[in-house]
Amino acid sequence: MTDVVPSIPSPAIHSEDRAQEADHPASQVVKFGIDQPLRLDCGVDLAPFQIAYQTYGQLNADRSNAILICHALTLDQHVANSHPLTGKAGWWEIMVGPGRPLDTDKYFIICSNVIGGCMGSTGPASTNPATGKVWGLDFPVVTIPDMVRAQTMLLDRLGVETLFCVIGGSMGGMQVLQWTAAYPERVFSALPVACSTRHSAQNIAFHELGRQAVMADPDWRGGRYFDQRTHPHRGLGVARMAGHITYLSDAALHRKFGRRMQDRDLPTFSFDADFQVESYLRYQGSSFVERFDANSYLYLTRAMDYFDIAADHGGVLAKAFAGIKTRFCVVSFTSDWLFPTSESRALVHALNASSARVSFAEIDTDRGHDAFLLDVPEFFDISRAFLQSAGKARGLDSVAFSSEVDTGSHSNQARADCVDLSAVENALKRKSSGGG
Numbered sequence: 001m002t003d004v005v006p007s008i009p010s011p012a013i014h015s016e017d018r019a020q021e022a023d024h025p026a027s028q029v030v031k032f033g034i035d036q037p038l039r040l041d042c043g044v045d046l047a048p049f050q051i052a053y054q055t056y057g058q059l060n061a062d063r064s065n066a067i068l069i070c071h072a073l074t075l076d077q078h079v080a081n082s083h084p085l086t087g088k089a090g091w092w093e094i095m096v097g098p099g100r101p102l103d104t105d106k107y108f109i110i111c112s113n114v115i116g117g118c119m120g121s122t123g124p125a126s127t128n129p130a131t132g133k134v135w136g137l138d139f140p141v142v143t144i145p146d147m148v149r150a151q152t153m154l155l156d157r158l159g160v161e162t163l164f165c166v167i168g169g170s171m172g173g174m175q176v177l178q179w180t181a182a183y184p185e186r187v188f189s190a191l192p193v194a195c196s197t198r199h200s201a202q203n204i205a206f207h208e209l210g211r212q213a214v215m216a217d218p219d220w221r222g223g224r225y226f227d228q229r230t231h232p233h234r235g236l237g238v239a240r241m242a243g244h245i246t247y248l249s250d251a252a253l254h255r256k257f258g259r260r261m262q263d264r265d266l267p268t269f270s271f272d273a274d275f276q277v278e279s280y281l282r283y284q285g286s287s288f289v290e291r292f293d294a295n296s297y298l299y300l301t302r303a304m305d306y307f308d309i310a311a312d313h314g315g316v317l318a319k320a321f322a323g324i325k326t327r328f329c330v331v332s333f334t335s336d337w338l339f340p341t342s343e344s345r346a347l348v349h350a351l352n353a354s355s356a357r358v359s360f361a362e363i364d365t366d367r368g369h370d371a372f373l374l375d376v377p378e379f380f381d382i383s384r385a386f387l388q389s390a391g392k393a394r395g396l397d398s399v400a401f402s403s404e405v406d407t408g409s410h411s412n413q414a415r416a417d418c419v420d421l422s423a424v425e426n427a428l429k430r431k432s433s434g435g436g
Contacts, residue, residue, distance in 0.1 A: 008237030008285045019134070019226065022293070023127050025052040025113070025120025026084035027077055030157045038115065038150055044140040048129060051154045052120025053077050053112035056096060057104035059160070065396055066160045067102060067387075068151065069111040070168030070175035073300050074240070074292060076119040077111045080104075085291045094375060101383040106396070107164065114175075115150045116142040116300055118293035124223070125293040136295060137223035144171075144307045148178045152186070162186050164394060165387060169193035169372040170339070171300070174307050177347070180328075181309055181320040189327040189390040191383060193372045194336050196343040197317055197350070198308035203338065206246055207301040210239030214294050223295050236294040237285030244284045249335035249368035253277060317346070318353035327393070328358040329386040331372070331379065338369040359386065 037047035113121035124139040173195025217235030257277040313319035332344035
């Protein structure tokens with residue numbers, strides 16, 4: 001007989017702290033009253049509601065340098081600042097900052113927590129004003145289009161009529177595509193990364209596995225765990241472990257862990273984490289439950305499952321982008337089996353059929369789906385080159401920055417740099433394959 005080994009410990013961060021962040025986040029917030037409802041695809045008018053967001057850089061005088069970052073499933077608005085719950089660095093500091101591809105000395109960066117999230121935008125972890133209790137499963141089901149409609153309301157409030165670029169990976173990439181299909185006149189350029197125009201059956205299956213893991217946890221309590229002062233950390237941790245495997249590749253796991261033991265030379269003949277890869281997955285599960293809400297996980301995975309941009313256009317994807325003027329750069333990774341390159345190629349074919357201006361890059365890496373979050377120099381080069389080329393076309397270099405524009409920005413006076421078009425072309429060709 002072996003001792004029972006708990007795989008996902010109780011979170012060190014108290015549920016009260018997570019609840020505080022859901023209603024009163026440590027970031028900027030825009031609130032919409034009862035007279036400004038968000039019309040959801042499920043038929044519900046959500047009001048009142050709020051959107052939590054962060055900004056970096058400075059908006060220029062004609063408000064033409066705004067970039068919207070759309071975050072992925074398990075991320076949030078804290079792109080380039082320390083996380084208020086965990087204290088960890090921002091999730092995309094490798095891409096956002098002075099001199100980086102998303103250069104805060106040149107661009108005004110916005111990232112909002114999606115509707116249905118748990119870091120300050122209204123979602124199932126928020127307080128329902130009608131009852132004074134946490135929404136839980138009383139919160140209406142949301143979709144990717146709902147998230148984007150909420151973002152348009154945020155931008156309207158900020159006085160940003162058009163976006164220089166919308167960028168995002170995974171679920172963020174889905175939002176990018178929804179932006180271009182629903183509001184093409186507001187998007188000058190788009191950079192959808194490691195995503196698809198709809199979720200595959202396999203991806204829906206993985207999400208259902210995660211949801212069932214959450215709901216099978218006795219502490220889930222039918223979604224009322226806040227009221228009963230429990231937390232389904234085991235189920236949510238297992239869901240994260242299963243999901244995280246899909247973000248990696250077999251080659252990356254083998255290179256990083258292989259079959260190496262964790263702090264031991266011989267097996268323990270128990271169910272402890274004998275292998276390094278087991279220990280790594282348990283860490284991913286336990287760290288995730290520190291900062292994420294279980295019900296939000298249910299809602300956001302369901303939103304991804306429902307996404308099908310062609311469905312609203314008679315099943316013909318090219319019709320979603322008919323007549324679009326937006327410039328696209330579509331990026332995929334060779335080892336991404338969650339959103340394989342074939343799906344990016346299908347998007348590129350649809351954009352070509354719509355006569356859209358599109359570049360396509362498939363980057364050779366063994367880092368899997370999460371490559372867009374990691375140190376992949378080719379991705380940095382391609383992103384920087386695309387933004388420089390789009391900036392040249394929009395004339396960003398000739399636009400002055402104004403200190404009179406109140407943006408709540410976090411960086412110093414911005415500067416505009418010259419663009420070398422030959423460098424742009426070389427970067428896009430070096431790691432790209434044809435998008436015919």
